[in-house]
Structures are given as C-alpha cells and as structure tokens.
Amino acid sequence: MKNVIEVTELRKNYNALAAVDSISFEVEEGEVFGFLGPNGAGKTTTVRMLTGIIKPTSGRISIMGFGIEQDPIKAKQLIGVVPELSNAYNELSAWNNLQFMAELYGVSGRVARGRAEELLTKFDLYDRRDTKVKTFSKGMKQKLTIAMALMNDPEILFLDEPTSGLDVRSARLIKKMMRELNNAGTTIFLTTHYMEEANQLCSRVAIINHGRIAAIDAPEKLKTRIGGLEWVEVSFSTPVTVSDLPDLPQVLEVRSSGDKLQLYTDEPGSTISRLVDYARSTDRTIVTLNTLTPTLEDVFIKLTGDGRAG
Amino acid sequence: MMAHDISDQMRRACAIAKKDIRIYYLLGPVIIFGILSPTFLFLAFMMGKDLPVDFLIAGLMGMTIFFASTSVAPVIAPIETQSRNLERIAAAPVTITTVLLGDVLASVLFGILISFVPILLGMAFGVMVAHPLTLAAGIVLATFCFSAMGLIFSAAPTSITSSVMMISMMVKFPLIFVSGIFIPISDLPSWGRALAMFSPLTYITDLCRYSFQGTDAGYYSVSVDLGALTVFLVIFMTAAIKLHERSLPERL
Numbered sequence: 286m287k288n289v290i291e292v293t294e295l296r297k298n299y300n301a302l303a304a305v306d307s308i309s310f311e312v313e314e315g316e317v318f319g320f321l322g323p324n325g326a327g328k329t330t331t332v333r334m335l336t337g338i339i340k341p342t343s344g345r346i347s348i349m350g351f352g353i354e355q356d357p358i359k360a361k362q363l364i365g366v367v368p369e370l371s372n373a374y375n376e377l378s379a380w381n382n383l384q385f386m387a388e389l390y391g392v393s394g395r396v397a398r399g400r401a402e403e404l405l406t407k408f409d410l411y412d413r414r415d416t417k418v419k420t421f422s423k424g425m426k427q428k429l430t431i432a433m434a435l436m437n438d439p440e441i442l443f444l445d446e447p448t449s450g451l452d453v454r455s456a457r458l459i460k461k462m463m464r465e466l467n468n469a470g471t472t473i474f475l476t477t478h479y480m481e482e483a484n485q486l487c488s489r490v491a492i493i494n495h496g497r498i499a500a501i502d503a504p505e506k507l508k509t510r511i512g513g514l515e516w517v518e519v520s521f522s523t524p525v526t527v528s529d530l531p532d533l534p535q536v537l538e539v540r541s542s543g544d545k546l547q548l549y550t551d552e553p554g555s556t557i558s559r560l561v562d563y564a565r566s567t568d569r570t571i572v573t574l575n576t577l578t579p580t581l582e583d584v585f586i587k588l589t590g591d592g593r594a595g
Numbered sequence: 596m597m598a599h600d601i602s603d604q605m606r607r608a609c610a611i612a613k614k615d616i617r618i619y620y621l622l623g624p625v626i627i628f629g630i631l632s633p634t635f636l637f638l639a640f641m642m643g644k645d646l647p648v649d650f651l652i653a654g655l656m657g658m659t660i661f662f663a664s665t666s667v668a669p670v671i672a673p674i675e676t677q678s679r680n681l682e683r684i685a686a687a688p689v690t691i692t693t694v695l696l697g698d699v700l701a702s703v704l705f706g707i708l709i710s711f712v713p714i715l716l717g718m719a720f721g722v723m724v725a726h727p728l729t730l731a732a733g734i735v736l737a738t739f740c741f742s743a744m745g746l747i748f749s750a751a752p753t754s755i756t757s758s759v760m761m762i763s764m765m766v767k768f769p770l771i772f773v774s775g776i777f778i779p780i781s782d783l784p785s786w787g788r789a790l791a792m793f794s795p796l797t798y799i800t801d802l803c804r805y806s807f808q809g810t811d812a813g814y815y816s817v818s819v820d821l822g823a824l825t826v827f828l829v830i831f832m833t834a835a836i837k838l839h840e841r842s843l844p845e846r847l
C-alpha cells in the first residue's frame with residue numbers, strides 16, 4: 286500500500302507554546318486514520334497544517350506526493366476538508382454553497398449539478414436546497430459542510446470532529462457516509478473525541494497529547510499494549526462485598542459495580558480459578574463471570590492521563 | 596505556472612467574484628448608499644457655487660467611481676475572517692492572487708454599474724459625452740485601480756469591520772480634496788498641483804472633464820491620465836497581494 290499522507294518532523298509554535306511538537310507519521314491509501322487526543326492536544330492545528338490552511342513552523346507534509354507548501358494548488362485539489370466549525374456561507378443557499386465549491390475546485394457545471402443533487406438527497410437537505418444557510422440548524426450546517434467537502438470528489442477527506450454535538454441519527458448518518466466513502470476508496474483522516482467512533486471506524490489511530498504522538502497503531506493492538514491487564518467481572522448467588530474477598534495476589538484493584546464485583550488483574554486465568562475456589566469454600570454459586578478487555582478509552586486515559594498540567 | 600493553470604485560476608477568480616456579488620453587492624442598502632453618498636457629498640460642497648453643469652457632472656463622475664469601487668472591497672476580508680469563510684477559501688486550491696482578483700472583479704462590476712448614475716444624471720441636464728470610448732476606458736481602468744486600493748485598506752489582519760472602514764475613510768476623504776474635483780487643477784497653487792499628482796483620483800477626474808466637457812477641458816493629456824491610472828493599478832495590486840500574503844496567516 287502506498288502512503289497518501291507523509292508527515293515529517295512537523296511542528297507549529299504559537300509564541301512559546303509548541304502546539305504541535307515534531308510529529309511524524311504516514312497514512313496509507315484507503316485507511317481510516319483516527320486522530321485522538323484531549324482538548325488542546327493539537328489535533329485541529331495538525332489538520333489545518335495538513336490541509337494547507339496554516340503554515341507549519343517547520344517540517345514537511347506531502348499529500349499524494351505533492352508538498353503542501355511547495356505545490357499547494359495540486360495538493361489541495363485532491364483533498365476535501367470538513368473543519369471543526371461550519372464555514373458555509375450563511376448568506377448563500379445550500380445549493381449555491383455547493384456550486385461555489387464546485388467552481389472553486391474547477392468541477393464542470395453538469396457534473397457539479399448532478400453531484401450536488403446526489404449529496405443533498407443523501408444528507409436529507411434536498412428540500413431545503415434553496416434556503417439560506419443561516420436558517421439551518423447545527424446538524425444541517427454540519428451535513429452541508431461535509432457535502433461541500435465532497436463536491437470535488439476528493440481522494441482524501443479530512444474531518445475535524447464531524448459528529449460533535451449532533452444527535453444520534455445525524456451522527457450515524459455521517460458515520461455511515463464515512464464508511465461508504467472509505468469502501469469506495471477514499472482515504473479518511475478523522476479527529477474525534479468519541480472513542481467508540483474511532484474504535485468502530487478507524488483502521489489505525491494516533492493518540493496525541495501536548496502536541497506529541499503518544500501511540501500510533503490499530504485499535505486492537507493499542508488495547509493489548511497496555512499490558513495483559515483485564516477486568517474480571519463476577520457476581521455470586523449471595524452478596525459479597527469487596528472486604529469479604531480473600532487476598533488475591535494477582536489482583537491490583539477491586540471495585541464493586543451494582544451487584545457485581547470487578548477485579549483488575551494481570552492473570553485473569555488464575556484469578557478466575559481462585560474465585561471459583563472462593564465460591565466453593567463459602568457455599569455460594571457463581572451467577573455470572575465475564576472478562577472485560579480494555580477499551581480504547583482505557584488506552585486513551587492511560588496514555589494521556591500523565592498528570593501533567595494541560 | 597502554465598497557461599492552463601492560469602486560465603483555471605482566472606475561472607476560479609470569477610467564481611469568487613460571483614460569490615461576492617451575491618453576498619455583498621446585491622443588497623438594497625449597498626446599492627443605494629453607493630449612489631447616494633457621492634451625490635450628497637458633492638451637492639453639499641457645490642451648492643450655491645456658480646459652476647457649469649458639465650464641470651459638476653465630470654467631478655461627480657470621478658467621485659462616484661471612487662466611492663463605489665472602494666466601498667465594499669475593503670470589508671470582505673474582515674467579514675469573512677469573522678464568519679470563518681476565509682478558512683474555507685484558504686483550504687481551496689486557489690492562490691491569494693486569485694482571491695484578490697475575484698474581489699477586485701466584483702468591485703469593478705459594481706463600480707461600472709454605479710457609474711451609469713452620473714452619466715444618466717448628466718443626460719437629464721443635457722450634458723453629452725463628447726468622448727465615450729475614452730470615458731469607458733477610463734471608467735474600467737479607474738474601477739480596477741480603486742478596487743485594488745480598497746483591498747489595501749483591509750490588509751491589516753483584523754476581523755473588526757469598523758476599524759477597516761475608519762482606515763479607509765481616513766484615506767478617502769483627504770484624497771477628494773486634492774484631486775481637482777471641487778477646484779480645477781489649473782486653479783490650484785503649485786503645491787496643490789504637486790499633491791494632486793499623487794492621487795489616482797486626479798487622473799480619472801481629469802479624464803472625465805475631457806470626456807464630458809470636450810477636448811480642451813483636460814489638464815493632462817489622455818495618455819498621461821490612462822498611463823497614470825495603469826501605474827497606480829499595478830502598484831496597488833502588487834501591494835495588496837504582498838500585504839494580504841503577509842496578513843492571511845494571522846487571520847486564520
């Protein structure tokens with residue numbers, strides 16, 4: 286697979302603050318690449334540099350072989366950009382916003398009309414195509430902004446928190462659209478705060494914190510990376526409190542959750558047999574027993590919760 | 596850039612001009628203000644003075660073109676900074692020159708449209724255009740020149756429209772007094788004549804005098820007027836591009 290985005294030693298300083306601090310990574314053709322990080326980590330700053338909106342302080346960005354600073358027109362021609370906040374023209378209708386995009390990207394009139402109709406229908410905006418965008422709700426604006434980014438049929442689509450603040454149905458529509466586009470071959474660069482969204486959609490994620498990449502890998506591999514630690518969740522036929530349990534050497538933490546107990550352990554196997562022994566010796570039966578593997582959220586908290594002040 | 600790329604960018608500049616016209620120019624107040632403000636200013640200064648009507652119309656013409664083409668162009672950048680539309684444009688495959696050219700084109704069309712007002716007004720008073728082709732060339736060149744000038748006012752990386760308006764007013768008002776609009780250049784003292792040479796408004800007003808009042812009414816020759824306007828246009832456009840290239844990153 287060839288790389289469609291190559292980032293080398295990318296850096297952005299705002300006065301004394303290094304918003305993005307020498308990051309390097311590649312995105313392969315056809316990937317959905319997730320960019321996760323807490324507020325202020327430098328996600329938006331990175332996306333804006335990748336899309337040629339702001340200039341890096343130093344470093345190199347290549348979009349399908351074109352340097353974003355050396356060949357900005359050629360690079361920008363190949364990408365679609367959905368920014369953090371909608372930037373459609375409020376005074377233009379949805380239709381005219383889409384046509385303006387087509388003209389800016391040199392899409393011919395006939396193709397543009399067809400594409401605009403298709404996108405407006407897909408995003409449930411066709412009936413409102415002739416109303417000014419200033420009357421649109423946040424979700425409608427967001428969908429229009431995505432449609433605008435798709436008018437040039439981009440090879441790579443950048444989305445900065447596309448589902449933030451949307452209702453479940455709109456968020457699903459947008460996720461479905463990302464999947465469809467990706468299946469049709471579009472590479473997707475996605476920043477998000479929703480771990481589950483990244484987990485479902487992304488082939489690889491980068492976790493960024495304080496302008497640096499803390500980890501970069503496939504979601505499942507990231508989960509195994511935080512050690513063999515797992516939660517074992519158990520419930521007994523009669524209530525057991527945390528203090529009732531015998532000392533279990535492999536268990537690092539025990540917490541109660543409703544009628545269940547959760548044990549954080551690096552050896553789930555032997556922990557389970559100890560629990561069985563305990564049940565037998567106290568004449569209880571085990572009602573449920575589950576192991577919970579770490580979620581992407583656990584990984585995220587572990588990698589970003591380093592106690593440093595934001 | 597290759598010829599193909601240049602024509603591509605030209606077409607995209609037209610798209611930007613079309614957007615500007617739709618959003619910023621096709622508004623009742625903008626059009627009415629564009630017509631009324633030079634007319635009122637002019638009447639205020641000329642009321643009661645016993646001057647020939649063709650002299651007045653020529654002066655009004657220069658002023659109208661000046662005001663119309665510098666009215667909206669300066670506020671587009673601060674408005675779009677505020678509304679984040681500029682970020683949309685910055686992500687698109689267009690150069691800063693293309694964007695500014697688009698803004699200039701829209702402003703030129705508006706200036707040309709508004710310039711029909713003094714022509715029609717003149718006709719109503721029986722003032723005929725003696726040199727229509729020269730006038731047409733002058734109007735086109737002057738609207739380009741003033742539109743580019745308008746873009747320089749918005750080069751400060753601010754999103755506050757009123758401060759851009761203030762900068763532009765502070766330059767525009769003094770200029771109308773040193774450009775031979777109210778007093779013919781030939782009647783000015785020598786320092787006044789020297790000062791007038793540095794105002795682009797002088798040359799379009801002079802060209803209007805020639806076009807409306809006949810061959811002898813111009814102070815400079817037609818070629819000097821056209822040449823000077825061209826030189827100002829090149830200077831203003833180059834300066835606007837350089838300044839906006841510098842200020843755009845600070846807006847985003």
Ligand SMILES: Nc1ncnc2c1ncn2[C@@H]1O[C@H](COP(=O)(O)OP(=O)(O)OP(=O)(O)O)[C@@H](O)[C@H]1O
Pocket residue numbers: 299302304322323324325326327328329330331847
């Ligand atoms: N124009 C700017 N001038 C000064 N500092 C800035 C500017 N833009 C961003 N920053 C700083 O850079 C850092 C990274 O900001 P950025 O917007 O990239 O974060 P983010 O990861 O997108 O956060 P969020 O999840 O809240 O969107 C922040 O500390 C922010 O204050």
Ligand SMILES: [Mg+2]
Pocket residue numbers: 328329330369445
């Ligand atoms: Mg952000």
